[in-house]
Amino acid sequence: MKAIVCKTWGLPDTLVVENLPDLSPGPGQVTIDVQSAGVNYPDVLIIQNKYQFTPQLPFTPGSELSGIVRAVGEGVTNVKPGDRVIAFTGQGAFAQQVNAAANTVMPVPQGMDFDTAAAITLTYGTSHHAIVDRAGLKAGETMLVLGAAGGVGLAAIDIGKALGARVIAAASSDEKLEVCRAHGADALINYTTEDLREAIKRATEGKGPDVIYDPVGGVYAEPAFRSIGWRGRYLVVGFANGEIPKLPLNLALLKGASLVGVFWGEFARREPKANLGAMAQLMGWLAEGKIKPHISGRYALADTPQALNDMAGRKVTGKIVIQPQK
Numbered sequence: 001m002k003a004i005v006c007k008t009w010g011l012p013d014t015l016v017v018e019n020l021p022d023l024s025p026g027p028g029q030v031t032i033d034v035q036s037a038g039v040n041y042p043d044v045l046i047i048q049n050k051y052q053f054t055p056q057l058p059f060t061p062g063s064e065l066s067g068i069v070r071a072v073g074e075g076v077t078n079v080k081p082g083d084r085v086i087a088f089t090g091q092g093a094f095a096q097q098v099n100a101a102a103n104t105v106m107p108v109p110q111g112m113d114f115d116t117a118a119a120i121t122l123t124y125g126t127s128h129h130a131i132v133d134r135a136g137l138k139a140g141e142t143m144l145v146l147g148a149a150g151g152v153g154l155a156a157i158d159i160g161k162a163l164g165a166r167v168i169a170a171a172s173s174d175e176k177l178e179v180c181r182a183h184g185a186d187a188l189i190n191y192t193t194e195d196l197r198e199a200i201k202r203a204t205e206g207k208g209p210d211v212i213y214d215p216v217g218g219v220y221a222e223p224a225f226r227s228i229g230w231r232g233r234y235l236v237v238g239f240a241n242g243e244i245p246k247l248p249l250n251l252a253l254l255k256g257a258s259l260v261g262v263f264w265g266e267f268a269r270r271e272p273k274a275n276l277g278a279m280a281q282l283m284g285w286l287a288e289g290k291i292k293p294h295i296s297g298r299y300a301l302a303d304t305p306q307a308l309n310d311m312a313g314r315k316v317t318g319k320i321v322i323q324p325q326k
Contacts, residue, residue, distance in 0.1 A: 002324070003095030004304045007058045009049040012308035015061075017301065023097045025073035030100050032067040032085060036118035037093035037322040039299075040064070040151060041240055044312045046091075052263070055091055062093030062322065063265075066108055066117035076102045084108040088121045088268065094304050096324045103272060109283050119151075119293040119319040120282065126237065126264040127155035128278045130213060131163070133267075134260045135233040139164030141210040142229075144200060146220055147240055148185065149176035149317045156213045157183045158291035165211075168203045170196070170220075172314070179294065179317045191220060200227040208232060208255075221245035225257070232257040294318030300326040 045051040087100040148169035169180035170189040208229030218241025297320035
């Protein structure tokens with residue numbers, strides 16, 4: 001089989017395609033022929049050794065995928081060869097085959113294509129954990145989403161609207177904001193051309209948002225947090241800006257506000273049953289048409305470095321996927 005291999009820490013162009021032996025499953029494992037693998041911003045960081053955990057070199061990046069079960073190991077009863085499945089593996093997805101723990105594998109819903117199936121796990125899982133579990137967003141509340149045109153941002157808009165909230169989308173260009181509008185955002189803020197605090201004040205009639213979803217960090221964090229409403233919940237999702245902000249904690253005191261950390265990967269590892277329940281709700285919303293992943297690009301396996309460069313260069317809206325069999 002062919003796989004992308006990271007042999008040394010560095011930028012995407014240091015990745016190589018190699019022919020590796022076919023895989024076989026160990027006890028409790030499932031071997032999957034990967035049809036589509038989702039690309040996420042952490043993939044860009046992991047290959048540079050800039051993420052929260054450090055894989056052992058060499059390794060194959062990519063954490064979420066869809067495909068067809070090739071073989072199952074001892075003790076596996078939830079899937080069988082030939083089944084169409086979704087899996088979250090942490091690494092190894094940018095390859096034609098991958099081994100996944102059976103308890104991370106779920107069926108692809110009837111009628112769903114492989115690209116959509118590969119695009120839902122991390123971004124929608126992260127946003128569901130953040131918005132539903134950590135923030136407890138309620139119908140009628142207002143949520144501000146920073147970096148709203150990215151994968152987790154569009155997922156956050158979808159989930160906010162599915163819950164009956166009012167959603168304000170903030171992004172860096174009018175083109176990206178139009179994608180947000182198409183996903184149901186109620187108000188739009190271009191934080192490249194507008195003063196973020198003033199724009200939030202106008203969009204909330206001075207009340208501030210109940211929830212702020214922030215996967216960006218950097219210079220936007222403090223003005224956003226200063227604008228939060230009473231008893232607001234500020235979701236710390238990530239730092240796509242590249243800078244981890246330092247926030248004055250008196251702001252939390254003055255607004256009775258909460259700073260809430262979101263680490264979906266650790267949540268999925270520590271609370272697998274709760275995560276599977278969240279995924280079941282997401283699949284239900286998907287079937288009802290309440291959420292719809294936006295896939296803006298598809299790449300062959302050999303073009304994985306370009307896909308990661310596009311992600312790093314902020315050229316991506318929604319999700320992009322790798323199709324390893326091509």
